[in-house]
Amino acid sequence: MPTRPLIALVLLLFVSPLVHADEPTQPLNLLIVQTDEHNFRTLGCYRNVMPDEQAFIWGKRAFVETPHIDSIAARGALATSYYATSPVCTPSRASFFSGRYPQNTGSPANDMPLNNDVVTFGKVLQARGYATGYAGKWHLDGSGKPQWQPSRTFGFADNRFMFNRGHWKKFAIVDGQPQVAARNAQDKPTYNLDNADAESFSTDWLTTRAIEFIEQHRDEPFCYHLSLPDPHGPNTVRPPYDEMYRDLPIRPPLTYGNTELPRPGWIGGTRRGDVRFNAALMAKYFGMVRCIDDNVGRLLKKLDDLGLRERTAVVFTADHGDLCFEHGRLNKGNPYEGSARIPMIVYVPGRTPAGLVIEEALGTVDFAPTILSLLDAPAPAGTQGRDASALWTGDAAADWHDITFLRNAGPKPQWVAAVSDRFKLVVSVSDEPWLFDLQTDPDELINQHGRASLETVEQQLAQELLAYGKANQDPHVAEEKINADLKRLAGE
Template sequence: MKKPNILFVFADQMRGSALGCAGIEDVMTPNLDAFAKESTRFIRAISNTPVCSPARASILSGLHTLSHEVVYNDITMRTDIKSIAHCLNEEGYMCGYIGKWHLDCADRGVFIPPGPRRQGFDDYWAAYNCNHMYYAGYYYLNDNPKPVWIDGYEPEAQTNLAIEYIKNSKHKDGPFCLFLSWGPPHCPYEQVPEKYLDMYPPENIRLKPNATKNADKRKIAAYYAQITAIDDCFGKLMRTLNEEGLKNDTIVVFTSDHGDMLYSHNRGWKFKPWAESVNIPFIIRWPGRIPANRVSDGLISLVDVMPTLLSLVGAKIPEEVEGLDLSKLVLGDDSASPDSIFVNFPNSPKRWLSYPEWRGVITKRYTYARFRDKIWVLYDDLNDPYQLNNLAELPEYEELRKEMENELQKWLKRLNDSFESTDEVAKKYYPGSVNGFMEFYENEEIRTGIAERMKKYQQEKLKKKSTN
């Protein structure tokens, strides 16, 4: 029996509630909504370590953060562990990667040469380490060390590359596995085609109940605009699968590496245990195998992606993998859900964050997280979906706190996590960092190229404003 193709599409910093079909935020995602009707959508999908590089390393390796050792951004992923691409290559798959990588060194513009640092994505490479200037996009193509600069909005060009790859796959012997990583809706939010910004007048933005009254609605509107833009890109991908006769033979996943607080609880970005940070979209389709139009509260997390996909296609799961094979859950058995998901942030840079390292667990109903010396948050997500009432120090919830702490201790023991301080973790896994942080940069060629293109972009924006 022919093995299915895999198309794994993920956004950057897109929270799980920011889907039209979620019915929570006023964001337009018609293509993802239509896709969800043909798929299973998980509403308790979690980013185990909610920051870019650690989350991405978990997706590829099936390992938790202290095991894959990418404890913060801009750390090169270990090359002595088997990635999902390595495993699929052994099964005859052609593995390609397009878009943001962010699993290499502090030079965010570095050329990652063919070989171990590409983690088995050897069939096709149109990627860059890290860049969020969406009108100064570029990528390195296969073995060429010279960057290819993109004209226009980056995700549209990346989507076109993915479409070309999918069409060309029909002429290859084996199935393909393509990872497509878009930069949006990660900030800067406003760098998106005007037609999408026009869809979201800031004065019409309805804030989430847990957002601060002084939230910048322009930022939220632009965040939604980015999501609608990549939704259009996703629609093009799905139409290509249909037109090429590949829909029924392809497992498609849409997800994100982590979420975005975006003024909820008066916070920004990610790094935190609140739902806006850790809860991510996760929609998976395989016609005739994975139930369609299904919404599941089964627990699934990014560290489970690798073993689950390998199991679905009948590939061997490496013994060292820590994520769970949740293929039974994905195929429709909600009783196969795990009891809890481990979440953590082991390296908390003092330069960026006002709180220390933390660990926690999420169940179908509760969110629990604590620092080394005290509890931080405890929420009943079923009765308090916006996490407005922190139960952490209320005496009547002492038994619940004990239950959640016991669950956390099970995870710490299982993962051999001694809950060390940021200084201790950074000393082991982040050499050269100071207070858990290392300066990132771009090499001269990339820095100059981005600056020139962003100057042109800003000039064109000013010119349009002056003519309107």
């Protein structure tokens, strides 16, 4: 007859697993780091999947090492053709959080507030029991600047450290309230560095707020969005990052100062209006990126220290790009790759295969339904973006619809675009259509419009744009010249 210890062992081996099998599994946490105006080529994981002439456009030795961001891609997946649905802060963010196209969010242009009826992915997760929070730039509540803690939270319950607008460099907590710590003689907030250090510099300070939230909610599912205002200008950063890349041999991109080929009317201005190349400005931009990467390292270490790495989905992305002197321009607002293409790196424990590279074209409008699906949560009513979760798990069917749509910011139509992983069609009010072959012409110098061998490609993209405009009520597609050009290209 078995002894009591032996009976206990049998019960432990055969009964205990059945009990645990019936216990609910805690949902995965979600941590998002979103930067502002970030050129994807500054990340090592993107350079690794590009030919050298595209990876090192500022020179073979002019690059930033980003080991911590790269480690997220190594564990998870990155997308090589991810686009800001409208490459300006407010409309791109509106699509990112809502899964709707900008014209249907209330925020098709900068400083236009998000409609009250918008349901963000944060709101969905909050309703499912997540602790939710947000720190950093929001830019979806109108013109307030900095406007801490907007009254409409859109599902981000702890938004004490959310501010609406601005690219401030130094923060502090005074009498329990956050404030911009760099002030002028009239006690108004400024963008000055004002001797910001590792405690007060914006990237560090906001990351610390994220770490505090994670520590507080370590035992429950959480969703936290860290929105860093860098590397958007002004191109200033605290020591030692301000001098870290000063001596790099940084040269203009190959597309800078090109006067031999015609260029699109939709870029605006003339070559006389091109910005003057400034290597020192790029060195500070690199410094901002390195500071961001080091703070991503702080976040990942905190997840490891708390045993949360395998319970937390991590996303690194940006709202839009920065041309960084490509085509003689800085910043964003047009459909060139440097402006509209963004980093999108996603690690979901147990879902994303390590090192996966996704080539299909996607947009910020697709983010909300996709991340919710990866977390086994439903997309809200009114979602217009696609659930691309099958791409991120490596299970996508071969017939995935490989086209995303872009539009200029603002109520006045200027251009619309349809993009696949290879081709980009831009139709505007100011020029003939432009068709780029991103495989043979990654610098986007040559207009392939009208080439007989690409007639079918151009026709398909035009048909797709017309169908998108009708399905999603985009007045830009309905604009007289744009619509006429699209119908002609589509064969209607």
